[in-house]
Amino acid sequence: MRELKRVYREECENEVQADGSIGARCWLCGQPVNYDEHGREDSFELDHYYPASTHPEHYEDPSNFKPSHSSCNRERGNKAPRPGLGVLSRNWLE
Numbered sequence: 496m497r498e499l500k501r502v503y504r505e506e507c508e509n510e511v512q513a514d515g516s517i518g519a520r521c522w523l524c525g526q527p528v529n530y531d532e533h534g535r536e537d538s539f540e541l542d543h544y545y546p547a548s549t550h551p552e553h554y555e556d557p558s559n560f561k562p563s564h565s566s567c568n569r570e571r572g573n574k575a576p577r578p579g580l581g582v583l584s585r586n587w588l589e
């Protein structure tokens with residue numbers, strides 16, 4: 496899992512956005528993520544679309560990974576994502 500996380504973080508960090516900026520945004524609030532520093536409110540944290548507590552079988556499934564702020568991730572806890580936030584592709588995790 497540690498290696499999966501590292502690779503995913505790197506992918507997010509280098510992802511080019513529609514507006515030309517680099518770095519995937521938080522899928523919960525849509526704001527840019529701080530990839531340079533660890534342990535801050537706006538630092539990158541790997542979130543799971545389906546929480547590990549309810550879907551342990553998807554815990555190490557990269558298609559279940561989402562970039563988030565550590566504060567947003569904490570706030571969300573194991574709740575389903577708030578409606579209207581984030582754009583979800585239809586066919587993922589089939």
Ligand SMILES: [Zn+2]
Pocket residue numbers: 521522523524525526563564567
């Ligand atoms: Zn956020």
